[in-house]
Amino acid sequence: TQLLEQSPQFLSIQEGENLTVYCNSSSVFSSLQWYRQEPGEGPVLLVTVVTGGEVKKLKRLTFQFGDARKDSSLHITAAQPGDTGLYLCAGVGRGSTLGRLYFGRGTQLTVWP
Amino acid sequence: DAGITQSPRYKITETGRQVTLMCHQTWSHSYMFWYRQDLGHGLRLIYYSAAADITDKGEVPDGYVVSRSKTENFPLTLESATRSQTSVYFCASIPSRDRGNHANIQYFGAGTRLSVL
Numbered sequence: 001t002q003l004l005e006q007s008p009q010f011l012s013i014q015e016g017e018n019l020t021v022y023c024n025s026s027s028v029f030s031s032l033q034w035y036r037q038e039p040g041e042g043p044v045l046l047v048t049v050v051t052g053g054e055v056k057k058l059k060r061l062t063f064q065f066g067d068a069r070k071d072s073s074l075h076i077t078a079a080q081p082g083d084t085g086l087y088l089c090a091g092v093g094r095g096s097t098l099g100r101l102y103f104g105r106g107t108q109l110t111v112w113p
Numbered sequence: 114d115a116g117i118t119q120s121p122r123y124k125i126t127e128t129g130r131q132v133t134l135m136c137h138q139t140w141s142h143s144y145m146f147w148y149r150q151d152l153g154h155g156l157r158l159i160y161y162s163a164a165a166d167i168t169d170k171g172e173v174p175d176g177y178v179v180s181r182s183k184t185e186n187f188p189l190t191l192e193s194a195t196r197s198q199t200s201v202y203f204c205a206s207i208p209s210r211d212r213g214n215h216a217n218i219q220y221f222g223a224g225t226r227l228s229v230l
Contacts (some may be wrong), residue, residue, distance in 0.1 A: 104155055
């Protein structure tokens with residue numbers, strides 16, 4: 001059972017377009033993280049969102065955490081070829097599972113010049 | 114600052130053989146994790162460890178064994194490799210001080226690509 005559902009699984013767009021990746025769950029998490037992974041490397045943390053309704057911006061990337069702390073979205077404005085990679089969302093467990101990460105399946109983004 | 118290193122980076126083995134994947138971190142982080150990454154499944158937790166000599170099962174522990182005799186090392190052993198264990202394996206760690214707060218940044222190694230023939 002996948003706790004976190006990510007969509008879309010694949011995204012192929014032209015440079016300059018905008019895109020949104022969604023991460024949904026029926027579970028509440030302590031916080032939610034977004035990672036980016038490039039071929040041959042491990043995931044690298046982009047951002048952590050903690051508070052329901054929180055919005056964080058990282059240059060052209062905007063991250064939102066749902067009010068109920070169950071879902072999140074990643075919006076990229078004016079995508080560039082350098083944004084190409086696998087984007088993973090991960091929920092941080094609560095209570096006895098605090099510290100454990102529950103990953104979505106990932107969104108493979110390709111941005112064409 | 115070497116960080117977290119995994120070895121080997123690539124491994125080919127045969128069904129039934131025992132194989133050990135190594136993970137070494139230089140930060141003295143308390144918590145360490147082993148994941149496998151497969152197409153269509155994302156990252157799934159195999160085992161994790163809160164400290165030396167303390168380990169616990171994750172989502173998919175069957176067929177794997179771990180040990181943690183030293184804080185810096187967390188080897189993962191496939192006792193009798195099967196084709197279904199062909200995957201990319203990632204080791205990660207977090208400092209103990211971060212486990213209880215919302216930073217909880219996991220630092221990942223570069224991965225080991227394992228093929229079981």
